[in-house]
Each structure stands twice: as structure tokens, then as C-alpha cells.
Amino acid sequence: MSSKLDQLFHLSERHTDVKTEVIAGVTTFMTMAYILAVNPNILSASGMDQGAIFTATCLASMIATVLMALLSNYPFVLSAGMGLNAYFAFTVVGQMGYSWQMALAAVFVEGLIFILLSLTHVREALFNAIPTPLKHAVSAGIGLFIAFIGMQNARLVVNNDSTLLSVFSMKDSIKAGTFHTEGITVILTLIGVLFTAFLIVKKVKGNILIGILATWVVGILCQFTGLYVPDNVSFFSLLPDFSNGIHIQSLAPTFMQMDFSSIFKPEFLVVIFAFLFVDMFDTLGTLIGVSSKANMLDENGKLPKIRSALLADAVGTSAGAVLGTSTITTFVESASGVAEGGRTGLTGLVSALLFGLALFLSPIFLAIPSFATAPALIVVGFLMVSSILKVDFDDAAQSIPAFICMICMPFMYSISEGIAMGVISYVVINLFAGAEKRKTISPLMYVLAVLFAAKYFII
Known part of the structure; x- marks a missing residue:
């Protein structure tokens, strides 16, 4: 086996x-x-x-x-x-x-x-x-x-x-x-x-x-x-309650009810x-x-x-x-x-x-x-x-967006919001940090940043 x-x-x-x-x-x-x-x-x-x-x-x-x-x-x-x-x-x-x-x-x-x-x-x-x-x-x-x-x-x-x-x-x-x-x-x-x-x-x-x-x-x-x-x-009570016996609750009330x-x-x-x-x-x-x-x-x-x-x-x-x-x-x-x-x-x-x-x-x-x-x-x-120890904190253009992404998840009570803030901050910071930093931004990251920003201001 x-x-x-x-x-x-x-x-x-x-x-x-x-x-x-x-x-x-x-x-x-x-x-x-x-x-x-x-x-x-x-x-x-x-x-x-x-x-x-x-x-x-x-x-x-x-x-x-x-x-x-x-x-x-x-x-x-x-x-x-x-x-x-x-x-x-x-x-x-x-x-x-x-x-x-x-x-x-x-x-x-x-x-x-x-x-x-x-x-x-x-x-x-x-x-x-x-x-x-x-x-x-x-x-x-x-x-x-x-x-x-x-x-x-x-x-x-x-x-x-x-x-x-x-x-x-x-x-x-x-x-x-x-x-x-x-x-x-x-x-x-x-x-x-x-x-x-x-x-x-x-x-x-x-x-x-x-x-x-x-x-x-x-x-x-x-x-x-x-x-x-x-x-x-x-x-x-912390004790299991078997007073109603062992049975499976019926699925009928919700099954295929869309x-x-x-x-x-x-x-x-x-x-x-x-x-x-x-x-x-x-x-x-x-x-x-x-x-x-x-x-x-x-x-x-x-x-x-x-x-x-x-x-x-x-x-x-x-x-x-x-x-x-x-x-x-x-x-x-x-x-x-x-x-x-x-x-x-x-x-x-x-x-x-x-x-x-x-x-x-x-x-x-x-x-x-x-x-x-x-x-x-x-x-x-x-x-x-x-x-977070794997992030290079000597590179501020990389580590600051990482920090923002990390702290926004618990503070905003949302994994997706943390990602949104991380993506937006990464694109903005690296966009204006010089030609070498701009190379680290993929085309899809630009699209994501715009969509995330639109989510907050338009949608």
C-alpha cells in the first residue's frame, strides 16, 4: 500500500x-x-x-x-x-x-x-x-x-x-x-x-x-x-452531542436550486x-x-x-x-x-x-x-x-511594495486587497525608479495595476 x-x-x-x-x-x-x-x-x-x-x-x-x-x-x-x-x-x-x-x-x-x-x-x-x-x-x-x-x-x-x-x-x-x-x-x-x-x-x-x-x-x-x-x-458545550443519533442532513432543500x-x-x-x-x-x-x-x-x-x-x-x-x-x-x-x-x-x-x-x-x-x-x-x-526574509530589503524598489502587500492583508482583512496594494505600489514605484527597474515590470502587471486602481475609483 x-x-x-x-x-x-x-x-x-x-x-x-x-x-x-x-x-x-x-x-x-x-x-x-x-x-x-x-x-x-x-x-x-x-x-x-x-x-x-x-x-x-x-x-x-x-x-x-x-x-x-x-x-x-x-x-x-x-x-x-x-x-x-x-x-x-x-x-x-x-x-x-x-x-x-x-x-x-x-x-x-x-x-x-x-x-x-x-x-x-x-x-x-x-x-x-x-x-x-x-x-x-x-x-x-x-x-x-x-x-x-x-x-x-x-x-x-x-x-x-x-x-x-x-x-x-x-x-x-x-x-x-x-x-x-x-x-x-x-x-x-x-x-x-x-x-x-x-x-x-x-x-x-x-x-x-x-x-x-x-x-x-x-x-x-x-x-x-x-x-x-x-x-x-x-x-x-465542548462535548460532542449525539442525542439526535448519527445521520446525514438532507441536501434536498439546496440541491440544484439555482x-x-x-x-x-x-x-x-x-x-x-x-x-x-x-x-x-x-x-x-x-x-x-x-x-x-x-x-x-x-x-x-x-x-x-x-x-x-x-x-x-x-x-x-x-x-x-x-x-x-x-x-x-x-x-x-x-x-x-x-x-x-x-x-x-x-x-x-x-x-x-x-x-x-x-x-x-x-x-x-x-x-x-x-x-x-x-x-x-x-x-x-x-x-x-x-x-519575508527572502526579500532583499537593500533594494527599496522591491522591498517597499512587498512590505505594503504584507501589511495590507491583516490591516484590510483581505488577501486580495493586499495583492492589489502590492501590485499598484510595485508598478508605480518601479515605473519612476529608472530604466533598469522598469524592466522588472511585465506588461500584465501594468494591466493589473490599472484594473486594481479602477476597482477603487470607478467600479
């Missing part, structure tokens, strides 16, 4: 083995399993059936990830993209007044356009046109971005009217009587970060996965001892473009960042077989719309599996299998709290941000 997997996924060639790939696949799934709880909650605000969304999310994630594994042999895992699901529910349906069936139609069409772009080398050309310093900056920016998401999920970082953001106040939590819900989970997150860091220092194999499970187990012990008290509103009646209206084309734009550059950003961290780029900074990877992403989006979920995209949390040593499609195949198992064992996966996965995101952020 091991030799067959080696032949299929070229494990030896990529200096990995079955055990490493399995651990990486489980780790990636554990760090993104939250989507199975979050996506149904968000999309149900549009009127969709929550149980059907859960099933659709599992199936679409499994299909897209299997395609990624078999077509590209890369350790990337896909699922319903965060941000795009909120745009689907709260903007397209909530504010613009379209039905969720029409929104699904927009996602489906966007996926078809993506497939065409992938087959015609357009997306591949976009990837290859981005200069190497920006690719390293994207990797580092994603690291900062997912670390910030981890801190938010754990409530280490909270909203503040005067400074926008601030640190969680334990004193205020005790005074408000929320220590046994919010306060204790913040402490558990910090414990999880330190424990995972200790495992990394000691070079323990599977350190990130062990950190997730250990933090969850400590949380369960806190619940048994009364230190953690679920309020069933924002903080739920409504194409408004597809040719000008304002609806804007909706399709918005899905297309965000998905394209979030996916490109994730592929650039994660593949750069895994040293998968060739000597020219290109990702071999990128067309296959992009095609899997595009097909996954249309398949997701047919099943009943918002845009499927490559997840930045794939970085956690890469950090564990995952280098082939076997990593993705393991994650896809777990998405399939989640259909039957949803109470277990939905019981994993955000404070248990937050330490993994924070630590992976540390591992990814080191990519």
Missing part, C-alpha cells in the same frame, strides 16, 4: 512519507473544521436550510479537494471561502434583495468563468506575472492574516471604539461575570499557543495537531470542573464580477503564499501544474453552487498541513476523507472550539511570516 501511494503521489521525490502526509492532512482539516459550523450559520441568514448547507459544505469541500489532490498533487485543501459567504448572505441577499437561489446562480456562473480562464492560461499568466518579492510578501502577509484571525477567534483581540482594536481585558471580564465563558477561553488559547510553541522548539512531530487536541482536552476538563460554563449562545432569471441584468453582472474578483485573487494569493512556504516554486518563481490547481478550484466552485453553498476556494489553513511537512496530494486526500467522515460524525467536529484551533493559526502565522 505504501509503495503504491509513493508511486501515485511521488512521496520519495518530494522527501516525505505516508505518516507525514496523514498527519499533515489531519492537521489541515482540524484547523479549518470550523468552516463546517460557521458556513451554515452565515448562509442560513439568507433563508437557506442550515442542515442542507452543512451537507453541501462537506461534499463540495471533499469533491474540490480530491480534484486538487489528483490533478495537481499539491497539499491544498478547499472549502467555502470566508468573506465570500458573508458577501453572499448579507450583501447579495440581505442588502441587494436577490434570493439565495439567484446568489447560487451567480456563484455557479463565476465558477464556469473561472474554468474558462484556467483553460486559457489567463489565471496561470496572472500567477507568473507577479514578481518574486511580492510572492514572498504574500506568503508573509497570509501568515500575519491568519494569525490575526486566530487572535480574533480566541478573543485575544477585541473591538475598541477609540483605537479600533485592543487586547482582551481579563479584569473587565471578571467584573462583568463572563470569566467562565470568555475569560477562560482566552487563557486556554494562550496555554495552547505556549504548549504548541514548546512542541515546535522540541521538534515534536505533529506538534500543531497535538496542540489543537491538547487545548480541546484541557477545555473539556475545565468544563467538567466548572471553570468553563457554556452559555449556549456564544459559548457551547435561479438564472436575473443573470443578464447589469446589476447582477456586478455581483458575478465581485465573486469572481475576490475568489480569483484570494485563490492566487493562497497558492502563492502556501507554495512559496513549501518551496514548491521553481527557479523562476513559478508553480508547476498551477493550471491543474486552478482548474480544481474553479470546478469546486461550480460544484458547490449545484450542491448549495457559496464559493469554494483554496484555504489559507492549508499552510498548517504544509508546516507539518505535507508536500503532496495525499495530504489533501486525507483532509477530503475527513470531510466525508464529518457527514456522519458532525457532532465531534462541530464540538472543536475556536480557542483550540486559534493557537494553530497563530503559530502557523509565525512559520509563514519568515518568508
Whole structure:
């Protein structure tokens, strides 16, 4: 069995083995399993059936990830993209007044356009046109971005009217009587970060996965001892609930429910473009960042077989719309599996299998709290941000755009916005930095810069 997997996924060639790939696949799934709880909650605000969304999310994630594994042999895992699901529910349906069936139609069409772009080398050309310093900056920016998401999920970082953001106040939590819900989970997150860091220092194999499970187990012990008290509103029991038995939620309420009646209206084309734009550059950003961290780029900074990877992403989006979920995209949390040593499609195949198992064992996966996965995101952020060291900071024309690209991702809460700012600043700075610097700007970079600028001032 091991030799067959080696032949299929070229494990030896990529200096990995079955055990490493399995651990990486489980780790990636554990760090993104939250989507199975979050996506149904968000999309149900549009009127969709929550149980059907859960099933659709599992199936679409499994299909897209299997395609990624078999077509590209890369350790990337896909699922319903965060941000795009909120745009689907709260903007397209909530504010613009379209039905969720029409929104699904927009996602489906966007996926078809993506497939065409992938087959015609357009997306591949976009990837290859981005200069190497920006690719390293994207990797580092994603690291900062997912670390910030981890801190938010754990409530280490909270909203503040005067400074926008601030640190969680334990004193205020005790005074408000929320220590046994919010306060204790913040402490558990910090414990999880330190424990995972200790495992990394000691070079323990599977350190990130062990950190997730250990933090969850400590949380369960806190619940048994009364230190953690679920309020069933924002903080739920950490124990899996099998009171309703083991069954798969029906897909019928969302399957093939797309409504194409408004597809040719000008304002609806804007909706399709918005899905297309965000998905394209979030996916490109994730592929650039994660593949750069895994040293998968060739000597020219290109990702071999990128067309296959992009095609899997595009097909996954249309398949997701047919099943009943918002845009499927490559997840930045794939970085956690890469950090564990995952280098082939076997990593993705393991994650896809777990998405399939989640259909039957949803109470277990939905019981994993955000404070248990937050330490993994924070630590992976540390591992990814080191990519910025590959940028030559003695060359300001290269390093300043890289810096702008990196910091804009967490500050603007968007991978695509970070790429946009990086591209615009790179073109402008190098355009006026002399003839030699202008040679580093490809024609497509000029086109991208104009389009990105138009996005902010015209579209």
C-alpha cells in the first residue's frame, strides 16, 4: 500500500512519507473544521436550510479537494471561502434583495468563468506575472492574516471604539461575570499557543495537531470542573452531542436550486464580477503564499501544474453552487498541513476523507472550539511570516511594495486587497525608479495595476 501511494503521489521525490502526509492532512482539516459550523450559520441568514448547507459544505469541500489532490498533487485543501459567504448572505441577499437561489446562480456562473480562464492560461499568466518579492510578501502577509484571525477567534483581540482594536481585558471580564465563558477561553488559547510553541522548539512531530487536541482536552476538563460554563449562545458545550443519533442532513432543500432569471441584468453582472474578483485573487494569493512556504516554486518563481490547481478550484466552485453553498476556494489553513511537512496530494486526500467522515460524525467536529484551533493559526502565522526574509530589503524598489502587500492583508482583512496594494505600489514605484527597474515590470502587471486602481475609483 505504501509503495503504491509513493508511486501515485511521488512521496520519495518530494522527501516525505505516508505518516507525514496523514498527519499533515489531519492537521489541515482540524484547523479549518470550523468552516463546517460557521458556513451554515452565515448562509442560513439568507433563508437557506442550515442542515442542507452543512451537507453541501462537506461534499463540495471533499469533491474540490480530491480534484486538487489528483490533478495537481499539491497539499491544498478547499472549502467555502470566508468573506465570500458573508458577501453572499448579507450583501447579495440581505442588502441587494436577490434570493439565495439567484446568489447560487451567480456563484455557479463565476465558477464556469473561472474554468474558462484556467483553460486559457489567463489565471496561470496572472500567477507568473507577479514578481518574486511580492510572492514572498504574500506568503508573509497570509501568515500575519491568519494569525490575526486566530487572535480574533480566541478573543485575544477585541473591538475598541477609540483605537479600533485592543487586547482582551481579563479584569473587565471578571467584573462583568463572563470569566467562565470568555475569560477562560482566552487563557486556554494562550496555554495552547505556549504548549504548541514548546512542541515546535522540541521538534515534536505533529506538534500543531497535538496542540489543537491538547487545548480541546484541557477545555473539556475545565468544563467538567466548572471553570468553563457554556452559555449556549456564544459559548457551547465542548462535548460532542449525539442525542439526535448519527445521520446525514438532507441536501434536498439546496440541491440544484439555482435561479438564472436575473443573470443578464447589469446589476447582477456586478455581483458575478465581485465573486469572481475576490475568489480569483484570494485563490492566487493562497497558492502563492502556501507554495512559496513549501518551496514548491521553481527557479523562476513559478508553480508547476498551477493550471491543474486552478482548474480544481474553479470546478469546486461550480460544484458547490449545484450542491448549495457559496464559493469554494483554496484555504489559507492549508499552510498548517504544509508546516507539518505535507508536500503532496495525499495530504489533501486525507483532509477530503475527513470531510466525508464529518457527514456522519458532525457532532465531534462541530464540538472543536475556536480557542483550540486559534493557537494553530497563530503559530502557523509565525512559520509563514519568515518568508519575508527572502526579500532583499537593500533594494527599496522591491522591498517597499512587498512590505505594503504584507501589511495590507491583516490591516484590510483581505488577501486580495493586499495583492492589489502590492501590485499598484510595485508598478508605480518601479515605473519612476529608472530604466533598469522598469524592466522588472511585465506588461500584465501594468494591466493589473490599472484594473486594481479602477476597482477603487470607478467600479
